[in-house]
Amino acid sequence: MTERQKFPIPSAEREDVEEALGLLWYQRELGVTDGATLRGALHAAGSPEGFDRLVRHGFVREESDHVLLTSSGDELARDVTRRLRLAERLLTDVLSLDRSAVDPNACVLEHTISPEVTESICTLLGHPVECPHGHTIPPGECCGRKDGRLSPIVVPLSRLAVGESGRVAYLQLKDHPELHRLLALGVIPGAPVHLHQTFPAFVVEVGESQLALESSIAARIFVRRAEESKIS
Amino acid sequence: MSEARSPSDRKTLILLGNPNVGKSVLFGRITGKYATVSNYPGTTVEVSSGVSWLAGEAWRVVDTPGVNSLYPSSEDERVTRDFLLKDRPEVVLNVLDSKNLARGLMTTLELVEFGIPFVVALNLADEALDRGIVVDAAALSRCLGVPVVQTVATTGEGMADLKRAVERATVATVSGSATPEIRRSLEILDPLFAKGFPGTRAVQLALLAGDDTVLTWVGAGSAPGIGEDVLYKAGQTERSRFARPPRQILFEGREGRVREICAEVVTVRGKLAPRISQRLGVWALRPWPGFLIAGIVLFAVYQFVGVFGAGTAVNFLEGTVFGKWITPGATWVVEKVLPWEFFRDILVGPYGVIRMAFSYAFALILPIVATFFIAFGLLEDSGYLPRLSVLLDRVFRLMGLNGRAVLPMILGLGCDTMATMTTRILDTKKERIIVTLLLALTVPCSAQLAVILGMAAGLSPKVLGVWLFVLVGTTLATGWAASKILPGARSTFLMEIPPIRRPLFRNIWMKMQVRLAWYLKEVVPLFVYGTLALFFMDRWGLLKMAERGFAPVVQSWLGLPAQATEAFLIGFLRRDYGAAGLYSIQKAGFLDFRQVTVSLVLITLFMPCVAQWLMMFKERGWKGALTITVAVLVVALGIAGVLNRLLLLFPFLVS
Ligand SMILES: [Zn+2]
Ligand SMILES: [Zn+2]
Ligand SMILES: [Zn+2]
Numbered sequence: 001m002t003e004r005q006k007f008p009i010p011s012a013e014r015e016d017v018e019e020a021l022g023l024l025w026y027q028r029e030l031g032v033t034d035g036a037t038l039r040g041a042l043h044a045a046g047s048p049e050g051f052d053r054l055v056r057h058g059f060v061r062e063e064s065d066h067v068l069l070t071s072s073g074d075e076l077a078r079d080v081t082r083r084l085r086l087a088e089r090l091l092t093d094v095l096s097l098d099r100s101a102v103d104p105n106a107c108v109l110e111h112t113i114s115p116e117v118t119e120s121i122c123t124l125l126g127h128p129v130e131c132p133h134g135h136t137i138p139p140g141e142c143c144g145r146k147d148g149r150l151s152p153i154v155v156p157l158s159r160l161a162v163g164e165s166g167r168v169a170y171l172q173l174k175d176h177p178e179l180h181r182l183l184a185l186g187v188i189p190g191a192p193v194h195l196h197q198t199f200p201a202f203v204v205e206v207g208e209s210q211l212a213l214e215s216s217i218a219a220r221i222f223v224r225r226a227e228e229s230k231i232s
Numbered sequence: 233m234s235e236a237r238s239p240s241d242r243k244t245l246i247l248l249g250n251p252n253v254g255k256s257v258l259f260g261r262i263t264g265k266y267a268t269v270s271n272y273p274g275t276t277v278e279v280s281s282g283v284s285w286l287a288g289e290a291w292r293v294v295d296t297p298g299v300n301s302l303y304p305s306s307e308d309e310r311v312t313r314d315f316l317l318k319d320r321p322e323v324v325l326n327v328l329d330s331k332n333l334a335r336g337l338m339t340t341l342e343l344v345e346f347g348i349p350f351v352v353a354l355n356l357a358d359e360a361l362d363r364g365i366v367v368d369a370a371a372l373s374r375c376l377g378v379p380v381v382q383t384v385a386t387t388g389e390g391m392a393d394l395k396r397a398v399e400r401a402t403v404a405t406v407s408g409s410a411t412p413e414i415r416r417s418l419e420i421l422d423p424l425f426a427k428g429f430p431g432t433r434a435v436q437l438a439l440l441a442g443d444d445t446v447l448t449w450v451g452a453g454s455a456p457g458i459g460e461d462v463l464y465k466a467g468q469t470e471r472s473r474f475a476r477p478p479r480q481i482l483f484e485g486r487e488g489r490v491r492e493i494c495a496e497v498v499t500v501r502g503k504l505a506p507r508i509s510q511r512l513g514v515w516a517l518r519p520w521p522g523f524l525i526a527g528i529v530l531f532a533v534y535q536f537v538g539v540f541g542a543g544t545a546v547n548f549l550e551g552t553v554f555g556k557w558i559t560p561g562a563t564w565v566v567e568k569v570l571p572w573e574f575f576r577d578i579l580v581g582p583y584g585v586i587r588m589a590f591s592y593a594f595a596l597i598l599p600i601v602a603t604f605f606i607a608f609g610l611l612e613d614s615g616y617l618p619r620l621s622v623l624l625d626r627v628f629r630l631m632g633l634n635g636r637a638v639l640p641m642i643l644g645l646g647c648d649t650m651a652t653m654t655t656r657i658l659d660t661k662k663e664r665i666i667v668t669l670l671l672a673l674t675v676p677c678s679a680q681l682a683v684i685l686g687m688a689a690g691l692s693p694k695v696l697g698v699w700l701f702v703l704v705g706t707t708l709a710t711g712w713a714a715s716k717i718l719p720g721a722r723s724t725f726l727m728e729i730p731p732i733r734r735p736l737f738r739n740i741w742m743k744m745q746v747r748l749a750w751y752l753k754e755v756v757p758l759f760v761y762g763t764l765a766l767f768f769m770d771r772w773g774l775l776k777m778a779e780r781g782f783a784p785v786v787q788s789w790l791g792l793p794a795q796a797t798e799a800f801l802i803g804f805l806r807r808d809y810g811a812a813g814l815y816s817i818q819k820a821g822f823l824d825f826r827q828v829t830v831s832l833v834l835i836t837l838f839m840p841c842v843a844q845w846l847m848m849f850k851e852r853g854w855k856g857a858l859t860i861t862v863a864v865l866v867v868a869l870g871i872a873g874v875l876n877r878l879l880l881l882f883p884f885l886v887s
Binding site for chain 1 (some may be wrong): 305624635727
């Protein structure tokens with residue numbers, strides 16, 4: 001099932017629809033379902049005729065005062081929310097963009113990333129559960145493949161348990177003088193890591209070198225957990 | 233053996249590699265016992281050099297400090313890079329850690345760009361084997377296009393092959409790792425450089441990586457009419473064309489290449505059971521049993537330095553060698569040869585150069601400092617010190633420092649002057665100032681420590697307890713206050729922990745000699761000047777005047793006898809000298825328990841010695857040094873005075 005089959009309407013309009021559905025999803029999370037309030041919210045978001053358009057496309061129907069998402073509307077809303085929040089995570093965690101740059105860029109990205117890319121991003125980030133704002137990221141197919149939810153594959157070194165192993169996924173050390181020192185010490189994506197201890201300082205084995213570092217650096221080294229320790 | 237070349241135009245071989253790859257042991261193997269250690273011009277970086285017979289002639293062999301990258305981010309790395317660009321050695325011996333090949337090869341690929349012939353030593357082959365890692369030397373040689381020799385420097389395995397390989401050193405054939413966009417930038421930079429200058433690639437890449445320190449050494453390398461400023465601008469322009477930092481792109485390119493090479497040459501079999509040394513290395517890092525191990529190590533060091541060095545060895549040298557032979561002998565000779573009493577007094581009088589300066593320097597200080605440097609060398613070479621840094625990191629954070637500062641502080645227990653110089657290893661100016669201050673204020677040097685322990689020995693253990701409590705408290709409080717007052721942030725703790733290794737005594741002996749020579753060169757003249765100063769002050773009655781002048785402070789505020797002034801005055805010349813002065817006052821029975829405690833605290837906290845003071849000016853500038861001096865004076869007199877009052881109120885604390 002590709003994006004186009006799911007929603008065969010022109011792209012500018014598609015973006016507006018996705019935006020509107022995302023807003024409805026968010027309002028529903030907050031517990032808001034009454035028609036008048038939602039119409040007002042869409043209006044305030046700069047889309048006065050957005051609600052009617054959603055009804056026209058069959059994504060939304062009204063029952064008495066309440067607004068309900070149809071099954072296709074629910075699916076798309078959930079999908080766009082997932083894409084937006086994953087994009088936020090990506091921009092924040094991997095590219096270390098500033099908060100002010102994250103929101104507008106994530107809002108553009110959410111409409112352009114394909115389902116396959118969404119899944120890759122989700123896997124790369126270790127199937128994150130929350131966006132940087134603290135909202136729930138709706139889980140995708142990739143997230144719950146085996147028995148229920150898996151613990152994240154990519155976690156900061158500081159959240160690894162003592163004795164756990166993995167490989168460096170990425171470093172989040174934007175403009176940090178430590179970055180090059182870490183790289184030169186062999187902390188590079190793909191390098192195997194093993195956490196020996198966390199107190200008084202973190203001690204990790206990276207490749208064949210042993211490094212001592214403090215938690216603020218450990219929190220910026222993201223590690224893909226080894227397979228055997230993936231299921232929590 | 234006639235030498236065809238004079239020493240100055242001997243061919244040069246430099247050793248280059250990551251830290252902790254056994255470079256210095258290998259250096260010792262190549263050069264034999266004749267090596268000299270000197271500072272690289274304008275820096276504190278120690279560089280050892282020696283001579284070796286290679287390929288039928290005498291070569292100058294230089295051991296450079298360990299580096300993680302040739303795009304320098306520390307003084308050590310800059311010195312090594314400068315060696316390659318400025319001195320252009322005939323051959324580089326690239327030492328790699330066999331068990332950690334990928335990391336070493338990252339530097340090798342940087343080295344390739346310098347266009348200097350090199351040879352690779354795959355060292356620590358034994359440690360690699362323990363971990364089931366096998367490196368195919370022949371395959372690596374094919375990948376790089378230079379000779380590769382497997383070595384175990386500690387046992388001397390592979391040394392003959394290595395020496396022979398120097399003859400076959402060539403410029404590497406391994407391709408650089410530049411991506412298309414990097415290559416485009418290099419082509420744009422090319423016309424700015426002279427044709428055929430072998431270091432061009434390295435300089436260009438350094439410019440792209442944003443390392444402008446490289447410009448100092450371009451010199452003959454740039455095209456006619458092209459100055460440093462043009463190159464600087466060109467580098468900036470090229471850098472700005474990249475969306476991502478070129479340094480990162482270059483790194484990733486090399487990294488990919490290293491992965492390919494490792495896939496071809498490294499085989500990993502099952503690990504063998506960890507050796508006891510590896511287990512010990514892990515234990516020493518954990519709070520339990522880490523602190524217990526630290527306690528045992530500390531106790532062993534105390535036994536060796538405090539009991540054997542400061543006790544047995546000093547007693548023998550002072551009591552027997554000087555007391556029975558040298559001083560009486562010198563007195564006899566002087567009295568026979570010199571008819572003038574003035575000159576006799578200068579040499580063998582109570583403030584005489586031989587009686588006081590020489591016996592202090594050689595009988596009292598030498599054995600203590602020598603044993604300390606042996607102990608320090610053992611801790612250093614066994615890889616134990618970084619483990620202490622890990623254990624103490626949290627405590628040091630209270631003082632705006634991190635575990636890295638443990639090293640200069642421990643070295644300070646040997647010689648504060650040397651330690652003040654070592655503050656350069658710290659990352660920020662703020663940390664360097666704090667450590668310099670603490671070294672000047674609270675860290676007693678080994679010689680002083682020995683005299684202090686000697687003074688406290690016959691008294692109640694409470695005296696030592698109060699002294700230690702005040703000292704640790706002052707260290708923490710001063711560090712904490714300084715970290716709040718000084719602007720700037722603490723740097724984060726990141727440190728490599730080398731494996732625990734059995735130290736080679738030969739190496740420690742060599743290092744001890746170098747340090748000791750440095751120390752004596754500094755100490756003996758100062759002792760002589762100090763003794764002369766005292767001699768004249770005594771003769772002209774200045775000593776009595778100073779005693780009267782400082783009486784209000786010394787007698788009322790500190791509650792000490794007037795003679796103590798003399799000890800504090802000479803304490804400025806040498807810390808231990810002052811302590812020794814107090815010792816003699818105590819022996820003469822002029823001090824009670826309270827006064828001993830107060831003077832021990834004061835002599836520890838009080839002014840650093842002249843040498844350390846001068847080093848402070850050199851390292852921190854006159855403003856920093858003066859501020860620290862004032863701070864030390866105020867804190868030392870303040871705390872000692874308050875302690876005096878407290879002990880007057882609660883005498884049971886020390887008796
Ligand atoms: Zn949007
Ligand atoms: Zn969000
Ligand atoms: Zn997922």
